Amino acid sequence: MSEEVKVPTMAEYIADGKQPEILFWVGSAGSYDDRAKKITKAFVKILNRANVDFAVLGTEESNTGDVAKRAGNEFLFQMQAMMNIEVLNAYEIKRIVTCDPHSFNCIKNEYPSLGGNYDVIHHTQYINELVETGRLTIEGSTYKGKRITFHDPCYLGRANSVYDAPREALKKTNATLVEMKRHKSTALCCGAGGAQMFKEPEKGDMDINILRTQDALETQPNIIATGCPYCNTMMTDGIKAKEKEDSVTVLDVAELIANS
Known part of the structure; x- marks a missing residue:
């Protein structure tokens, strides 16, 4: 920087x-x-x-x-x-x-x-x-032509009904925003919630982050955007497990805006 x-x-x-x-x-x-x-x-x-x-x-x-x-x-x-x-x-x-x-x-x-x-x-x-008060100007050319899908963090979305803010911010990058089949109130957890971030899944349980990453990959994105550091970790691990590191990047909304 x-x-x-x-x-x-x-x-x-x-x-x-x-x-x-x-x-x-x-x-x-x-x-x-x-x-x-x-x-x-x-x-x-x-x-x-x-x-x-x-x-x-x-x-x-x-x-x-x-x-x-x-x-x-x-x-x-x-x-x-x-x-x-x-x-x-x-x-x-x-x-x-x-x-x-x-x-x-x-x-x-x-x-x-x-x-x-x-x-x-x-x-x-x-x-x-x-942005709305004119204090921040976004050029919005860095990600033009890129496909971005946003993963709703549980404690932002379902727990507090904040769905539009991250999407409005992402639209300012001029990227194409594509929604997963499960999004907003029906979004699937990344697998880190409830202190699960710090432990392995119980025997017989599937890796939720792999399932959620599959949701994201179905939208054929260039970038998976997150609004939570724990979601970022889980989705990044999911991309590695799916061996898509060369074609898909996981970035926080703040990083996308800062780069713009």
Whole structure:
């Protein structure tokens, strides 16, 4: 990435007596997974290009507790959540943007009952907002003529009914958007939800990600677009299993927009 990437922390903002427009919640995958870090960098590139006043928590950000909750450890979830809420409230955070639908769902729907009330939006929603307000201009020639199919993340789609935002963002690339037979409310999970990302399938179970990748390949895409770092991993593994790495690429919406 040739452009200088600026990522200020909340601590730096408060030291200067300022408050950013948004807090970018990076999430565990976006912080530690090498592939997901590229999504984080792409989104930061977009924020920098649009001159958005944003900050991250940096070392003060901890796991949302989502995985612990899905795995049945409510006690650990509440410990993680309360720790994060204490930090967020101390900084008087109002608006949070994240590339991770799991963090999005958890902070948006499960933190309020523990005292954490924030305006939480997904990065695809925020990208559209930047374009609509004229803060971000997309050339839209990089992917012209390419076929893109979008995989709906469970916690973005069925859990929160956010279906249009990622598709609207993808249309701005001027690529041809092709839908899988199972999409939006009928979309199949990538296989990572419910803490399944961190374990192998039970004996006798099929690999859900292979099944979902087959759905995507039936649309004859050049690119499978995702809006979640976990979906990205599962679909990438599916492409490898199907030996389609030379002809199909898996990219996050933020990466497609940043490249445009």
